[in-house]
Amino acid sequence: MSNEKVALLQRALERERKARKQAEAILEKKALELYEVNQKLQVSNASLEAVNHKKSSQLDGVFDNLLDAYILMNLKGDVIEMNPSAKKLFGYNLDFEHVNVVHLIYKEDYKYAMQSYWQLINKGFFKDYKARIYTKNKEVKRVHINAGLVYDTKGKAIAAQGIVRNITEEYKEAELKKALLANLEKRNQELKDFAHVISHDLKSPLRSMNTLIYWLKEDYDSVLDDDACEIIDKLSTKIEKMDHLIGGVLEYSSIDKVEQPLEKVDIQELVQDIVSVIYIPENIIVEIPQKLPTITGDRFRLQQLFQNILTNAVLYIDKSRGLVKVTFEELKTHWKFYIEDNGVGIDRKYQKKIFEVFQSLEKSDHSTGIGLSIVKKIIDFYEGEIDFTSTVGAGTCFHFTLKKK
Amino acid sequence: MKGIVFTEFLELVEDKFGIEYVDDIISKSNLESEGVYTAIGTYKFSEMVQLLSHLSEKTQLSINDLLYTYGLHFFSVLQNSYNGIIEQYKQPIDLLNAIENHIHVEVRKIYPDAELPTFDVSHKDASRITMLYTSSRGMYSFAKGLIESTFKHYGQEATIEITKLNDAGTEVKFEIQQHV
Numbered sequence: 001m002s003n004e005k006v007a008l009l010q011r012a013l014e015r016e017r018k019a020r021k022q023a024e025a026i027l028e029k030k031a032l033e034l035y036e037v038n039q040k041l042q043v044s045n046a047s048l049e050a051v052n053h054k055k056s057s058q059l060d061g062v063f064d065n066l067l068d069a070y071i072l073m074n075l076k077g078d079v080i081e082m083n084p085s086a087k088k089l090f091g092y093n094l095d096f097e098h099v100n101v102v103h104l105i106y107k108e109d110y111k112y113a114m115q116s117y118w119q120l121i122n123k124g125f126f127k128d129y130k131a132r133i134y135t136k137n138k139e140v141k142r143v144h145i146n147a148g149l150v151y152d153t154k155g156k157a158i159a160a161q162g163i164v165r166n167i168t169e170e171y172k173e174a175e176l177k178k179a180l181l182a183n184l185e186k187r188n189q190e191l192k193d194f195a196h197v198i199s200h201d202l203k204s205p206l207r208s209m210n211t212l213i214y215w216l217k218e219d220y221d222s223v224l225d226d227d228a229c230e231i232i233d234k235l236s237t238k239i240e241k242m243d244h245l246i247g248g249v250l251e252y253s254s255i256d257k258v259e260q261p262l263e264k265v266d267i268q269e270l271v272q273d274i275v276s277v278i279y280i281p282e283n284i285i286v287e288i289p290q291k292l293p294t295i296t297g298d299r300f301r302l303q304q305l306f307q308n309i310l311t312n313a314v315l316y317i318d319k320s321r322g323l324v325k326v327t328f329e330e331l332k333t334h335w336k337f338y339i340e341d342n343g344v345g346i347d348r349k350y351q352k353k354i355f356e357v358f359q360s361l362e363k364s365d366h367s368t369g370i371g372l373s374i375v376k377k378i379i380d381f382y383e384g385e386i387d388f389t390s391t392v393g394a395g396t397c398f399h400f401t402l403k404k405k
Numbered sequence: 406m407k408g409i410v411f412t413e414f415l416e417l418v419e420d421k422f423g424i425e426y427v428d429d430i431i432s433k434s435n436l437e438s439e440g441v442y443t444a445i446g447t448y449k450f451s452e453m454v455q456l457l458s459h460l461s462e463k464t465q466l467s468i469n470d471l472l473y474t475y476g477l478h479f480f481s482v483l484q485n486s487y488n489g490i491i492e493q494y495k496q497p498i499d500l501l502n503a504i505e506n507h508i509h510v511e512v513r514k515i516y517p518d519a520e521l522p523t524f525d526v527s528h529k530d531a532s533r534i535t536m537l538y539t540s541s542r543g544m545y546s547f548a549k550g551l552i553e554s555t556f557k558h559y560g561q562e563a564t565i566e567i568t569k570l571n572d573a574g575t576e577v578k579f580e581i582q583q584h585v
Contacts, residue, residue: 008428015431015441019412023443030445 069164072150075121075157077101089143089166091136106132106140116147120160124149130167142171195253199246206243210236251304252374262405265299267292267306267337271326274307280314284322292328295335296405297382305378306339308371309398313341316396334384334401345392355386375400406453407519408446413482414453414475415442418460421474430459447518450542469546476550480558483551497559498534498583501552502526522548524579532583543574552581 063070069086073079079099082092092099105113109131116126125148132140147162213236217224224232268291275286295302313324319342329336346354355376379386379400386400419427431440434455438448461468484491490508494500500508504524512519522540529535538545549565556563562584570576 008425011428011432012424015439018439018441019443022441023445026443026445 066163069166070161071101071164072159072161073101074159077117080159086164089135089141089164090133091139104133106134108132116145120147120149121157124157141166142168192253195249199250199253202246203243206239206246209239213239248371248374252377262296262298264294265297265302266294267302267328268294270299270303271306271310274303274310278307278311278314281317281322283320284314284317284324286310286314286324286326288326290327292326292337293330293335295402297402301378301381305375305400308375309339312371313339313343313396313398316343317341318344331401334403336399336401338397338399340395340397342395345394346388346390346396347392348390351388354388406448406450407444407516408442408448409444409482410479411442411448411453411456412444413479414456417475417478422460422464426460426463429463430456433459472544472546473550476547476552477554478550479547480551480554484558491558496531497556497561497563498529498532498581500555501534501536501581502529524548532585534579534581536579536581537570538577538579539575541575545569545574545577545579548577548579552579556583 063083066083066085069089070081070083071079071086072081077100079092079094079101082090082094087093090099090104112129112131116129119126125146127146129145129147131143131145133143135141144165144167145162147160149157150159150161152158213232217229217232268288271286271288271292280286310324310326314322317324323342325338325340327338327340329338355372376386379402383403384401386398388396388398390396415427415431418430434440434452436452436455438446438452442448457468457471460466460471464471490511491500494503501524505526509521509523512521522538522542522544525537525539527535527537538548545567549567552565553563564582564584566580566582568578568580570578
């Protein structure tokens with residue numbers, strides 16, 4: 001072999017050797033890298049397993065403790081899993097028997113059930129399914145179901161799960177409530193009609209009595225002495241009071257009768273109108289320190305409300321210089337009004353009584369005892385509250401709220 | 406450039422021309438690696454350029470012809486290592502069609518730093534595929550050799566029409582018609 005060839009082969013050999021060492025070094029490095037990656041993987045695997053374990057034990061807990069029934073079924077409707085509530089509700093035990101949801105469907109709800117199933121398959125879920133089901137011993141129960149599909153990692157639907165709530169009692173109660181409500185409405189209507197009829201029927205004999213008294217006085221004027229005339233006048237006054245009373249009853253019973261349209265009502269204007277219409281003795285001043293707001297409501301009822309309170313306030317002022325003050329405050333959901341007077345005041349013990357119908361604290365000819373009960377009824381209608389603060393002899397402040405519409 | 410491209414290249418040179426040629430082109434080149442290559446290493450592309458041009462000088466064969474021959478040979482190297490991937494395709498055109506979106510994706514998983522050419526498919530039917538080769542290396546002849554071997558592997562033949570879209574051959578259109 002020539003020297004040249006030997007040298008060439010030696011060079012080739014040297015390259016091969018170096019290449020081998022290089023490869024070994026690279027592999028060594030790679031092996032180390034792999035080892036480190038492996039270590040890290042083991043750590044993260046361990047923590048993943050811990051998380052997984054935690055999740056699944058959480059799920060198990062939720063599954064077992066869920067008050068609602070949980071059902072897992074395959075897409076053919078065969079039940080795969082039931083939680084304790086489901087076993088209790090349906091009465092089946094999957095360890096011993098096979099259950100297909102079709103057998104649970106109440107026969108009259110079958111079509112609805114199939115529609116919901118179709119929605120489940122096509123949209124992936126259904127919500128608020130409310131229908132009847134059969135339990136194992138053929139009891140019928142009402143249930144509410146929300147259901148959704150379960151997918152595998154590739155997004156293919158493999159099962160369906162549902163939360164089933166037993167609403168049998170709820171349903172019965174709701175039905176009962178509905179019946180009661182209907183009954184109540186009917187009764188209320190009857191009562192209103194009754195009040196109306198009575199009022200009208202009572203009013204006509206009163207009118208006759210009035211006329212008769214008038215005739216009596218006119219025709220027998222010459223024979224009646226002063227005592228007789230006085231008695232007849234008292235009779236007239238009583239009849240007049242009776243008439244007011246009946247009018248009040250009529251008004252009271254008609255507050256929630258007619259639905260008035262809501263409109264913007266300027267309370268400043270409304271109060272000023274009332275002040276100009278009702279009788280206010282000269283020694284009494286009605287003061288509105290701050291312009292009252294415009295609120296949404298029905299004008300007729302608001303007028304009744306303010307008029308009744310204002311009339312009351314003015315009526316019971318016994319001071320030589322009377323003052324009635326109207327103020328307000330805007331709350332988040334309500335308007336609050338204050339009507340303050342320096343009148344006789346109301347004892348706290350009458351607090352409950354004064355808003356009741358036919359309660360007048362004073363025997364008076366012009367007091368029917370209906371006014372404040374009308375006020376209360378209107379405030380109830382506006383979802384508000386009324387109360388008062390008072391010092392006997394010094395005055396009263398009525399304050400009430402009206403819900404913003 | 407992956408070391409296997411160098412080791413396979415030098416082995417092929419040794420096979421076809423003898424060990425003297427290998428020694429010659431290595432000693433004529435100015436190589437950072439000193440001509441020491443292992444399949445699992447990574448080396449500069451400029452070393453491949455030098456080796457190729459010295460071989461071209463010595464053999465009086467064009468670089469493109471050399472690359473083409475190397476490409477023909479290199480398919481068997483890939484087949485040795487990655488037959489599993491090749492077997493996923495039943496037709497050569499399907500394999501070519503998958504280079505960009507499947508094969509290269511897998512390559513990057515193993516070698517995140519690999520610098521790969523792109524093969525954008527603009528047309529594909531059962532017997533015809535048109536691809537745009539893009540690579541700063543301009544090794545389209547190597548690609549041609551590989552493609553021919555691919556057809557051969559499936560027992561098929563094809564006409565490969567090559568249109569260089571620039572002088573450097575960094576963008577080249579491949580129009581491939583499989584023989585029926």
